[in-house]
Amino acid sequence: MSLMEWLYLVIGIAVLALVVLGGVLVGLLPGRRRVPTTPPAEAPSDVLAPPETGVTEAEPGVEVPAGTVAPTLERPERPASRLVRLRQRLAGSGTLGRGLLGLLSRDQLDEDTWEAIEDLLLGADIGVQPTQELVERLRTRMRVEGDATADARSVLREELINLVDPAMDRALHVTGADGNPGVILVVGVNGTGKTTTVGKIARILVAEDRSVLLAAADTFRAAAADQLGTWGERVGVEVVRGPEGGDPASVAFDAVKEGVDRGIDTVVVDTAGRLQNKQGLMDELGKVKRVIEKQSPVTEVLLVLDATTGQNGLIQAKVFSEVVDVTGIALTKLDGSAKGGIVVAVQRQLGVPVKLVGLGEGPDDLAPFDAAAFVDALLG
Structure with a gap:
């Protein structure tokens, strides 16, 4: 083999070595990770979908900074399921109903008892006029229906519900007309x-x-x-x-x-x-x-x-x-x-x-x- 052929062989080997070494060095340089193309897992059922304006999840193949985490949102309790829990809490804190039942369940509903009932209602901030109306209706029903048939709890429940007025429209009006909010x-x-x-x-x-x-x-x-x-x-x-x-x-x-x-x-x-x-x-x-x-x-x-x-x-x-x-x-x-x-x-x-x-x-x-x-x- 001639001198020139040996020279070309040495130069070729050197160039190949430089290419290999360059590839290794590039692989070691710090960079940004690429999101895998596999679809993300569904969020658990107790987490709402993130808002459109926030950082959520990257589309397949789009580079995002390492460590980015999609925000999770609370799922509020639905109104219907709150009532049972709140009813229990209110029942544990109020003394008005128990006090009224105790007085109405006495063997003799004399004037002193009715005065005590009136005082209890006034003390509960019901107001003078509603108190007088309720006491009058209770006296009439307990007298007309008689001690033998009158169920103090049922009578009191009916009259208190009437006093609170179930016919009132209690819906929150949260929808506008003509496409307005x-x-x-x-x-x-x-x-x-x-x-x-x-x-x-x-x-x-x-x-x-x-x-x-x-x-x-x-x-x-x-x-x-x-x-x-x-x-x-x-x-x-x-x-x-x-x-x-x-x-x-x-x-x-x-x-x-x-x-x-x-x-x-x-x-x-x-x-x-x-x-x-x-x-x-x-x-x-x-x-x-x-x-x-x-x-x-x-x-x-x-x-x-x-x-x-x-x-x-x-x-x-x-x-x-x-x-x-x-x-x-x-x-x-x-x-x-x-x-x-x-x-x-x-x-x-x-x-x-x-x-x-x-x-x-x-x-x-x-x-x-x-x-x-x-x-x-x-x-x-």
Whole structure:
């Protein structure tokens, strides 16, 4: 073999070695992983599908940063299943029904007994007129039906249900007309739990498979918008918020406009807590409602009342009703008070129904109000 042939052979071997070595080095360099093309496993049945706006899962063959995890959302409890649990909780906290049954079951229903019954009802915040009506009906029925045939529990149950008025429309109006979203305006004084109630309402709507948008129109308290954001994140609901100290009506307007543009089912508007004797704040609340209705009619004005405030809550309710035409009551903290009669009193005061009742601090401890279930719980 000639000298030139040997030279060509050595050069060829050297080039081949360099190619092999280069491939090895490239394989060792850091890079981005590629998502396998096999379809992802289905999410477990107790996890809702992630929202469209969030980072979910990569399409086959698309590069994503290593360690990306799809968010999981809570599946709220459906309203129907809440009633049994809440009924048990209410039955354990209320003494009104048990006290009435004890008095009506006496061998002799004398004047002292009837006075004790009346005192018990008044002490439960039922109100003077409803108390007098109930006592009169109970006296008549127990006297006419006689000691031998009258079942004190059945009579009391029927009359209490009539007093709570099962004929009232307690449905939340969460759907708008002509393709517009339903708009729920949530109002109340400071400390009643409005923002928490808005978050819990969102969970009820999500459990019913509705699309929801929240409006943080309490612009005076940055913590309120943050709190609402936390509620929304847990169930995949977005929150529209504005600058701290900004115009609440502007935030509400923007949220409802976005709801209209995106075809959202329901927009829930949280408002700042305000004292009923501050006329300027109350006028501002009326402005929020008027501005919203430039976009879409308000389908529900929900007044949040603290059940432990008793008769003071009735004064609050009347003033708010005059400003924004309240259509329903959300009664919170009912488990913290034995005065379940506030349900009757507030309905009589406003002529509007209690639609939601809260009996605890849990995220799903808010349920639609049902007259018969409420009375059965009071009677244990």
